[in-house]
Amino acid sequence: MSLLASAPPRRFAAAIAYGRSVMDRETAGDVLNATWSSSFGSHDTSKAGVGNRSLLVFAVLNVVTAISWIGLFIGLKYVEPAIVVAFMVALGPTATVWLNAVIRRQGVPPASDIVVSASIAMIASYMIWISASGNAGVEWGARSSFGIVLAIVAGLSLALTNVLVKLLFDRGFSGRQVLAHRFYGTIILLLGLVDYSSIVPEISQHWFAIAAVGVSTMIVPLLLIQQGIRYVEPFTVNMVLSTAPIITFLFQYFDSRIVPSSHTFLGNILITAVAVSNIYLQYRRSA
Numbered sequence: 001m002s003l004l005a006s007a008p009p010r011r012f013a014a015a016i017a018y019g020r021s022v023m024d025r026e027t028a029g030d031v032l033n034a035t036w037s038s039s040f041g042s043h044d045t046s047k048a049g050v051g052n053r054s055l056l057v058f059a060v061l062n063v064v065t066a067i068s069w070i071g072l073f074i075g076l077k078y079v080e081p082a083i084v085v086a087f088m089v090a091l092g093p094t095a096t097v098w099l100n101a102v103i104r105r106q107g108v109p110p111a112s113d114i115v116v117s118a119s120i121a122m123i124a125s126y127m128i129w130i131s132a133s134g135n136a137g138v139e140w141g142a143r144s145s146f147g148i149v150l151a152i153v154a155g156l157s158l159a160l161t162n163v164l165v166k167l168l169f170d171r172g173f174s175g176r177q178v179l180a181h182r183f184y185g186t187i188i189l190l191l192g193l194v195d196y197s198s199i200v201p202e203i204s205q206h207w208f209a210i211a212a213v214g215v216s217t218m219i220v221p222l223l224l225i226q227q228g229i230r231y232v233e234p235f236t237v238n239m240v241l242s243t244a245p246i247i248t249f250l251f252q253y254f255d256s257r258i259v260p261s262s263h264t265f266l267g268n269i270l271i272t273a274v275a276v277s278n279i280y281l282q283y284r285r286s287a
Helices: 011-023 030-037 047-078 081-103 111-130 145-172 175-180 184-193 194-206 207-233 234-241 243-252 264-287
Strands: none
Touching: 011 234, 047 081, 047 184, 081 111, 081 145, 081 243, 081 264, 111 145, 111 264, 145 175, 145 207, 175 207, 184 243, 194 207, 207 234, 207 264
16 A cells, blocks of 8 residues: 555556446446345335435445545555554444444444444554654654544545445345446546546556556455455454554555554554454354
């Protein structure tokens, strides 16, 4: 991620736009057909009502997907990558607990989930202190606070994204349908940010790198994550993703611009430890 963050903004926008365009292979009619044919419970007797509700979920999913990705990429310009990733995954479980209760009507979450969510929220506060006090791997700058805010917003959006994806799976949509129709908002937003005078030369000169980034860091990971959401709860998916900061921290050693920070390493270790502990608790609870 740190390597991506160093790329020129217009080249970065072109790369994202190209990657997103690869995903749009199905028609809107497929979504409607799937919606009409799915069974949503005894209270959903009106096909028109079902269609409207599912389209609303897709519309919100497009908005929050755009916010999470753009927030991530811009946040990486101003904040240490390991801290940005930590914010995104740390806020996920905390927000998911309550989003599940409200959106999917699962009732009050288990006490263990609340404790884990509170623990990760406290660790995220520690990560904010690391950045603001100058103990991060990247020097605190004039726009660092803006980058942290974007990372927080991206983390909350990512949590909502996972809950909405699970809701669509509950309504009978396939992973391919969800992936094909969740990036319209991102494409529209990027069309407003891209430099049209350079997009064609950038794609023609760097088409292989753009395609490689699109497949390896977007299409394949999203497919795997969505399949994970299909079989387990969004909270569990977010907890597994909480191991990402420590992996990102290790990759930072390949970037000479980032100075290794013991404070960042400690924060990432704490988040990973809480994530692994929660996975174990989830396994014991389901056994």
